[in-house]
Every structure is written in C-alpha cells, then in structure tokens.
Amino acid sequence: MLGAKPVATPMSQSPLTLHSGTPLADAKTYRMVIGTLQYLAFTRPDIAFAVNRLSQYMHQPTTDHWQAAKRILRYLVGTTSHGIFIRSDCLLTVHAFSDADWGGDKSDCISTNAYIVYFGGSPILWSSKKQRSVARSSTEAEYRAVANTASELQWICSLLSELGITLSAAPVIYCDNMGATYLCSNPVFHSRMKHIAIDYHFVRGYIQSGALRVSHISTHDQLADALTKPLPRPRFQELAYKIGVKSLSPS
Template identity: 70%
Template sequence: MTNAKPVLTPMASSPKLTLTSSKALANPTKYRQLVGSLQYLQFTRLDIAFAVNKLSQFMHCPTDDHWQAAKRILRYLAGTPSHGIFFSSKNPLNLHAYSDADWGGDSFDYASTNAYIIYLGTHPISWSAKKQKGVARSSTEAEYRAVANAVAKLRWVCNILTELGIELPTPPTVYCDNVGATFLCANPVFHSRMKHIAIDYHFVRGHIQDGALRVAHVHTHDQLTDVLTKPLPRAHFLHLRNKIVVTEASPS
C-alpha cells in the first residue's frame, strides 16, 4: 500500500459499517494483523483513533467492506507519513480536556461512542475513542458518561504530575458541548430522572465540589473530540485535525 493513491480521511463518512455489510472474509488473519498493528500506531496518531476503534469491533467476523476500510486507513497514512504530534519545550503547564459522545451512533445496537482528549498546555497527551457499554436513554446521559470517563483519566494524570513534583497553576477544565450535561455538573440538586447514572454523577460532583476541576460548556463547532466519535466529511476532518495539533513536521 506504500504507492497506493492517498486519501484525505481515514474513514468514509458513509455508508456506515455493520456486521453484515458484505461477504465475510474467507481468511480474516490479515485483517486482524493489520488492525492489531494500527492499534499501536494510534498511540501517536490520534487522527486515526476512531477508525481503528470502529474496525476493532469487527475482529471476530470481518467482511470485504471492513477489509477495504482497513486499507483506506493505510491509504490515508501513505499520504500523511510525516504527520504527528509536535512537542515543544516551551509549553504552559495547564491541564484541560475535551469530552464528547456520539449518542446512539451505532446503527446496529444504538450504543454511543464516547471520546476525550486531554491537553497539557497545547499538547495532546492522552486520548480515547471507545464504545459505551449499554444504551444511553438520552444525549445528556451519553455526554455525562463521557465526561465521567474524561474526569477519571484527568484525575489520574493529575496524580502522575503530583508524583513528579509538578504543580498546576489552575484546576483542570473539562469542556463539553452538551448544555444538559454541563448544567448537571453544576447543579447541586440531583434530578430523579438521572438516578440511573448516580455513580457517575457523584464521582464528577465530588471532584467539582473539592475544587479539583471544573466542567465548562464549549460550542459544538469548537468541540475537538468530534474527530474521535464519528467519521467526518473531508473539510471538517481536516479542520479538526489541525486543531487537535496533528500536523506535518520534520522529525527532530
């Protein structure tokens, strides 16, 4: 695939991949080996994190469409071999995260995909794109679960920095584009209709009340983790790829 024709996005925005989208592969070994290798590459290329996560869901029964989608990632990588994350020595030590969820985005079981990106200054240092367990009954529930996952990882990063003797100038901030989830974080009154996510609620609220972090609303157009929750059209993907600081640079 080194000399294959490059593409500008790692995954097509349509049609959506399903378990029964085409004929099953007679020998799925190559597919599993390729996706397994891509799982390691996404440790430094967060722009392919969603595509790799999606293809990993079909490891047990890959089809021809899944194989073509996996090769599309290679075509995308062939066109962006020098892209990656640039870490500058001059970087502010403030911590913040973006959290998002694609409510009911899986057309097969209607499970949501949640994602987060954690930044230390301007550098992304931790990210995840993962399918939620169970079905969320509202977009607020799906988004709040995503916030809880981001907060858990954020607190882990804070503990690591504390052990290294690094003090943060301000408490970390989690940015969420769902108004309902943002208000739920700030509202001390727990609504009865949200009791089924009580554990996540009290987990996040506890850290907010302790002053360890805060949750703020961000406009949908400024939500960077969209690139980790769904396949995007070319223009939107390229715009977000630059904003999440996956850029072209010469190796240092």
C-alpha cells in the same frame, strides 16, 4: 499499499455494520493490520476512531471491513510526515475535550464517547470507545463521557503530583452539551438521573472540592468530535490540525 492513491480522511462516511459485505475466508491479515494500527493510534489521534470502529469487527471481518482497513493505510500513505506537535512555550495546565456521539452505532444504538487530554497545550492522552450500554438521551451519553474523562484527569493529576509538578489551575473539561454541563454544576440530584448516580456523584465530588471544572464549549470548537464519528474532509482536516496532528520535518 505504499503505491496506493492517498485519501484525505481515514474513514468513509458510509455506514459500516457487522453484516455489511461478505465474510472473509481468512481473517488473519485483517486482524494483523488492525492490531498494528492499534499501536500506531498511540501517537496518531486522527486515526483513533477508525481503528476503534474496525476493531469491533475482528471476530467476523468482511470484505467491506477489509476495504475500510485499507482506506486507513491509504490515508497513512499520504500523511507519513504527520505527527504530534509538542509545545514547550505553554503554561503547565491540564484540560480536556469530552464528546459523545449519541446512538452513533445504528446496529445497537450504543453511543461512542471520546476525549483528548492536553498538558501544557499538547495532546498527551486520547480515547475513542463505545459505551457499555445504551444511553436514553444525549445528555446521559455526554455526561458518561465527562465522567470517563474526569477519571483519566484524576490519574494524570496524581502522576504529576508524584513527579513534583504543581498545576497553576484546576483541570478543565470542555463539553459541548448544555444539559450535561448544567448537570455538572447542579447541586440537586434529580430522580430522572438515578441510573447514572455513580457517574453523577463521582464528577460532582471533584467539582465541589475545586479539583475540577466543567465548562461549555460550542460544537464547532469541540476537538473530540473527530474521535466520535467519521467526518467530511474539510471538518476532519480542520480538527486534526487543531488537535495537534500536523506535517512535521524529521527531527
């Protein structure tokens, strides 16, 4: 694949399902490639969604899945100099972007949630993962994503505390769903949200104690959008640069 023609995005916008394509006679190579890419995704958030999506077909990969895996390799061929830009001139603050693609998987209608956590202006933690069950509204899907992000922020703040690092302000989660943002700040628990009561009280507890803030952000500025669905080239390249993945000279 070193001589393959590079592509601008790691994943096509064409729908990919479990049964698309013809089953591979030998899935060993596919599983080896995806397993290797999972390690690479630890330092390349721009391929996190594509790797997570293709990992869902490890048990029964097809020719279409194999072509999608090779597309990631073609994307990496053209971005071998890309990496995470770590800043040293920012305040020691923690903030995160949380997003969810409601019912994004058309085969089972389960949403994909994602988050990107920043420390001092640099990305240090990210995730793209399917939720455990079907969300009945976009607000529910987004609120579950906020709860997952809050859990990770709790762990990071605990780690920083053990290292003797004091944050100048409470961590902030940026969410682009008005309903989920309003639910975070609403002290009244509605019966229509009782099926996500644990997530609700988990997030509310941190907000009421002043250990967390949830703020609304426009969809255009939602960086985690790149980790929830395949995007067209202009939008993907814009978000990848804003996330902090850019071409860097060897150190």
